[in-house]
Amino acid sequence: MSKVRILVGTRKGAFLLESDGMRQKWDISGPHFAGWEIYHLKGSPADPDRLYASQSTGWFGQLIQRSSDGGKTWEPVGNKFLYDGVPGTHQWYDGTPHPWEFKRVWHLEPSLTDPDTVYAGVEDAALFRSTDGAHTWSELSGLRGHGTGPRWQPGAGGMCLHTVLLDPSDPARIYIAISAAGAFRTDDAGATWKPINRGLVSQQIPEPTAEVGHCVHRIAMHPSRPSVLFMQKHWDVMRSDDSGDNWREISGNLPTDFGFVIDVHAHEPETLYVVPIKSDSEHFPPEGKLSVYRSRTGGNEWEPLTRGLPQSNCYVNVLRDAMAVDSLDACGVYFGTTGGQVYASADSGDNWSPIVRDLPAVLSVEVQTLP
Amino acid sequence: MIRVVLPAHLRILTKIQAEVQLEIEGPVTQRSILDALEARYPMLSGTLRDHGTGQRRPFVRFFACEQDLSHDNPDAPLPDAIATGAEPFLIIGAIAGGVS
Numbered sequence: 001m002s003k004v005r006i007l008v009g010t011r012k013g014a015f016l017l018e019s020d021g022m023r024q025k026w027d028i029s030g031p032h033f034a035g036w037e038i039y040h041l042k043g044s045p046a047d048p049d050r051l052y053a054s055q056s057t058g059w060f061g062q063l064i065q066r067s068s069d070g071g072k073t074w075e076p077v078g079n080k081f082l083y084d085g086v087p088g089t090h091q092w093y094d095g096t097p098h099p100w101e102f103k104r105v106w107h108l109e110p111s112l113t114d115p116d117t118v119y120a121g122v123e124d125a126a127l128f129r130s131t132d133g134a135h136t137w138s139e140l141s142g143l144r145g146h147g148t149g150p151r152w153q154p155g156a157g158g159m160c161l162h163t164v165l166l167d168p169s170d171p172a173r174i175y176i177a178i179s180a181a182g183a184f185r186t187d188d189a190g191a192t193w194k195p196i197n198r199g200l201v202s203q204q205i206p207e208p209t210a211e212v213g214h215c216v217h218r219i220a221m222h223p224s225r226p227s228v229l230f231m232q233k234h235w236d237v238m239r240s241d242d243s244g245d246n247w248r249e250i251s252g253n254l255p256t257d258f259g260f261v262i263d264v265h266a267h268e269p270e271t272l273y274v275v276p277i278k279s280d281s282e283h284f285p286p287e288g289k290l291s292v293y294r295s296r297t298g299g300n301e302w303e304p305l306t307r308g309l310p311q312s313n314c315y316v317n318v319l320r321d322a323m324a325v326d327s328l329d330a331c332g333v334y335f336g337t338t339g340g341q342v343y344a345s346a347d348s349g350d351n352w353s354p355i356v357r358d359l360p361a362v363l364s365v366e367v368q369t370l371p
Numbered sequence: 372m373i374r375v376v377l378p379a380h381l382r383i384l385t386k387i388q389a390e391v392q393l394e395i396e397g398p399v400t401q402r403s404i405l406d407a408l409e410a411r412y413p414m415l416s417g418t419l420r421d422h423g424t425g426q427r428r429p430f431v432r433f434f435a436c437e438q439d440l441s442h443d444n445p446d447a448p449l450p451d452a453i454a455t456g457a458e459p460f461l462i463i464g465a466i467a468g469g470v471s
Contacts, residue, residue: 035380059430059464060380060418076384076414080422102423 003370004326005070006334007051008342009038012360014053016071023332023346026355032074033065040107040321040364043070047115048368052134054105054120062104064120064134077134081105081122084141090124091153100124100144107321109164113171121161125152125178127190140190143176148195148212155179155215155234156280162320163219167226175229175244180215183231185244196244200233217260218320222269230272230299232262232320237274239299250299255286261323265348266331270298273325273333273349275318283338284315292335294349308352309343316341321364328369336362373404374459381462385412390459399454401433401445419462434461 006017013031032038033055041053051067053074062081065074087100103123111117116133126144128137152159160179167173172189175196182197200214207213215234222228231238231247236257238247251257256276265271272295278286285291290309293302316339326332333345340359345352375391382388393407409416416422419431427433432441436450436458452458 057380058467059378059428061421061428062417063384063414079417082423 002328004328004332005043005048005368005370006324006342006344006355007041007043007071007364007366007368008336008359008362009040009053009321009364010336010340010360010362011037014038014041014055015356015359017342017355021328023326023328023344028356029071031360032071036063037104038363039104040366041065042108042110042366043368044110044115044118045112046110048370050110050115050133052108052110052118054108056104062102064105064108066134078130078136081120081126081128081137082139083126083144084139088144089150090159091151093154095153097150100126102126103158106160106162107164109166112166112168119164119166119174121164121176123158123160124154125159125161125181127161127164127174127176129190140186142186142191143184143193146184146193148181151212152178152181153213163216165219165221165226165229167221168223169226173226173243175219175221177216177219177231179217180213180234182212182214183216183219183229183244196240197247198245199240199247199249200238201236201249202234204234218262220262220264220272222264225269228269228298230262230264232259232274234258234280237262237299250295252295252300252302254293254302259318260320261318261335263323263325263333265333266325266327267329268296268331271296271348272299273323274302275323275335277317283317288312288314290314290316290337292333292345292349292352305345305349305352307350308345314339319363321366322362324365324367326367326369332367334365334367336365338362372456373399373407373453374456375404375408376459376461378462378464380464381415381418384414384418387412392456398446399449400447401440401443401449404449404460405445430465430467432463432465434463435459 015030044050089097092098107121163177316337
């Protein structure tokens with residue numbers, strides 16, 4: 001029978017949650033790296049025993065941990081993230097130039113085919129790649145160097161590159177997203193990049209339809225249809241049918257179109273999930289009712305999924321990397337909250353229950369579907 | 372023989388139960404101690420000093436002989452009590468609050 005392993009990154013360590021394909025009883029291990037912030041951990045699609053984790057604290061900086069046995073043991077690997085050449089400046093919060101400074105790794109994206117190749121999205125925003133199992137890292141500096149870099153500026157959480165999507169049909173195509181610069185695409189394996197933000201409208205910036213400057217929170221794709229992208233922007237849920245060249249809004253009847261996460265059903269490319277959050281100053285669900293919203297029509301028409309989720313006095317947030325789906329039938333959907341709960345649905349979102357309730361604030365959730 | 376005490380998080384990282392003992396040829400300074408420490412435990416590289424600038428990380432402190440040496444020149448000779456091993460070189464994670 002298939003198994004599911006959930007990789008949970010929190011403010012104070014990593015936790016691994018494992019279950020058989022029924023997804024009713026869970027074994028929990030952790031905290032791994034107790035006391036450290038684990039922004040993200042993810043397994044290699046090519047070798048599910050190979051895991052990578054981003055471990056950091058304000059005291060001792062950034063570490064990268066690697067496991068070759070599915071998370072039973074870990075070893076620290078390379079943590080030298082040096083920008084290529086003279087890093088230059090981006091915009092600071094007050095509009096003045098500010099030097100690029102490495103702070104942490106937000107997201108690790110293992111290659112779809114090679115367990116030793118992994119991408120790291122970092123703050124201040126840049127994309128790094130390792131081809132030796134994370135021992136050494138090189139910046140794909142064409143991203144920062146393509147021209148608009150000096151105009152990028154940090155979002156409230158810092159100027160982070162938080163999303164890395166690898167196109168399963170084209171190894172040379174990668175999508176990334178930066179808060180608050182926007183989305184970018186390379187078609188030549190990272191040598192050159194272009195902004196893909198046409199159609200985004202951000203009323204909070206001086207030029208609402210600017211080429212860059214949009215606070216993209218998350219992008220998702222279905223692997224069977226990698227030219228179709230879905231985006232949760234700071235405000236607005238968006239869709240592109242042409243690899244990000246053009247976007248249109250699909251917020252439809254959502255109670256609020258602010259949020260962080262967005263994901264796609266494993267077997268239904270037009271079924272989407274978001275978690276509406278009241279506003280950018282109140283990072284909690286509307287009316288204290290935690291609801292996942294699902295669209296089965298590729299957007300615009302959304303239904304609330306509340307069964308098993310708290311419907312009163314719930315004031316948690318769901319951060320941008322904290323939702324994932326498994327590939328079992330029926331599709332499992334998982335998300336973690338800043339209140340330390342990890343909720344699971346084994347029936348595509350119809351019913352939910354907490355796997356754990358009292359972890360540290362959850363920063364990321366990833367799922368591995370294992371044979 | 373130099374004695375070095377690491378903070379708890381870094382003892383876990385390096386799997387060290389107690390203090391580290393180092394032999395250093397030449398002047399005993401903050402830099403020579405940290406260089407020798409990182410040579411023996413490469414995973415410490417970047418955790419005490421920034422990879423890019425080589426500067427002490429802001430919330431790392433160096434104490435010895437009841438003195439805070441954190442702001443001293445990293446190439447300045449350390450007290451004889453450190454060089455002889457009579458006193459340990461303490462690496463501290465600063466008590467600096469936190470957001471979580």
